[in-house]
Amino acid sequence: MAKLLITGGAGFIGSHTCLVLLEAGHSLVVLDNFDNSSPESLRRVQELAGPAAADALKVIKGDVRSSSDLERALAGGCDAVVHFAGLKAVGESVAKPLLYWDVNVSGSRELLAAMRACGCRTIVFSSSATLYGLPEVVPICETAPIKPINPYGQTKAAVEQMLADIATSEAGWRIACLRYFNPVGAHPSGRLGEDPNGIPNNLFPFVSQVAVGRRSRLSVFGGDWPTPDGSGVRDYIHVMDLAEGHRAAVDVLLAEDPQLLTLNLGSGQGHSVLEVVAAFEAASGQAVPYEVVARRPGDAASSVADPSLAAQRLRWRTQRGLSEMCRDGWAWQSANPQGYAS
Ligand code: WQD
Numbered sequence: 001m002a003k004l005l006i007t008g009g010a011g012f013i014g015s016h017t018c019l020v021l022l023e024a025g026h027s028l029v030v031l032d033n034f035d036n037s038s039p040e041s042l043r044r045v046q047e048l049a050g051p052a053a054a055d056a057l058k059v060i061k062g063d064v065r066s067s068s069d070l071e072r073a074l075a076g077g078c079d080a081v082v083h084f085a086g087l088k089a090v091g092e093s094v095a096k097p098l099l100y101w102d103v104n105v106s107g108s109r110e111l112l113a114a115m116r117a118c119g120c121r122t123i124v125f126s127s128s129a130t131l132y133g134l135p136e137v138v139p140i141c142e143t144a145p146i147k148p149i150n151p152y153g154q155t156k157a158a159v160e161q162m163l164a165d166i167a168t169s170e171a172g173w174r175i176a177c178l179r180y181f182n183p184v185g186a187h188p189s190g191r192l193g194e195d196p197n198g199i200p201n202n203l204f205p206f207v208s209q210v211a212v213g214r215r216s217r218l219s220v221f222g223g224d225w226p227t228p229d230g231s232g233v234r235d236y237i238h239v240m241d242l243a244e245g246h247r248a249a250v251d252v253l254l255a256e257d258p259q260l261l262t263l264n265l266g267s268g269q270g271h272s273v274l275e276v277v278a279a280f281e282a283a284s285g286q287a288v289p290y291e292v293v294a295r296r297p298g299d300a301a302s303s304v305a306d307p308s309l310a311a312q313r314l315r316w317r318t319q320r321g322l323s324e325m326c327r328d329g330w331a332w333q334s335a336n337p338q339g340y341a342s
Pocket residue numbers: 088089090127128129130180181182183201202203204206218219220221222231232233234273296299303
């Protein structure tokens with residue numbers, strides 16, 4: 001199997017992907033600065049992966065913006081990189097654009113330069129549906145216009161452009177840009193999950209924290225959207241399905257000729273905010289009180305993926321529905337009310 005560098009591997013999607021990659025037999029080096037994650041997540045990944053993977057996970061505390069840290073992480077070479085390290089809060093990106101351009105774009109540039117220096121030209125990049133901005137057509141396919149409306153989305157579009165440029169300039173690059181829709185849920189063991197710092201920006205962790213009693217009430221951003229029940233519709237994808245999509249992307253890149261793949265990773269199924277609330281209450285047995293308030297600036301009524309290209313190129317589709325996302329998300333939150341600090 002392959003030797004992989006996983007940047008940001010201690011994070012929500014990174015940790016779940018590390019577990020799936022270990023279970024597939026790969027050996028991993030994780031580079032993470034732990035600014036937005038906890039080393040505890042990787043201790044639990046090792047626990048879940050079991051004795052067969054005892055020597056297959058090496059963790060390096062460091063930053064993708066540091067060429068010396070990258071050199072340490074790539075020492076001994078690697079067959080491919082899965083690049084999660086980055087900042088992802090839309091609101092924060094508006095308040096701190098230079099930080100987002102530094103971490104997300106300069107960090108990616110440093111990584112690519114370090115990869116070239118050690119002869120590794122295979123990368124899976126953690127991109128985002130946020131770069132579509134306010135979609136004109138739903139479901140959204142990969143040829144939809146790229147028109148991000150916040151610095152976070154701009155940085156994702158910029159890194160995708162950087163990757164396209166390097167693929168054009170040099171032979172041998174094998175690249176997959178994976179555009180995530182709305183990753184939610186947790187590993188079914190309840191040992192791994194989403195652990196945002198501070199007040200959650202995203203719906204699912206906020207609902208989860210209301211259910212466990214950390215928050216008193218959910219604010220539903222808008223009840224007058226042109227959707228079946230008036231609340232916003234999104235394409236939620238179970239984080240385990242997302243992790244398996246990354247494993248499939250690594251396998252395809254390593255098996256096939258150099259190429260640049262750009263793929264939506266979503267379910268193709270939309271669910272409204274109120275549907276998520278009801279599903280989470282059913283899964284947790286806990287009430288999730290809410291109040292409908294004004295729309296959040298920059299929100300779209302609906303954002304749902306056309307997942308057919310990923311199905312065709314990766315032979316991968318989501319397997320888990322909203323009830324599993326809520327069941328597993330509650331397993332995590334109820335066992336870890338304060339996240340990894342519990
Ligand atoms: C979902 C729906 C809100 C919070 C984000 C970002 C980015 C991306 C994940 C990676 C919307 C509504 C939300 C709340 C609410 N990650 N909502 N009350 O906005 O689709 O995009 O997706 O790239 O983080 O782009 O996700 O979870 O913030 O919102 O009513 O307290 O829930 O209006 O309809 P979003 P979200």
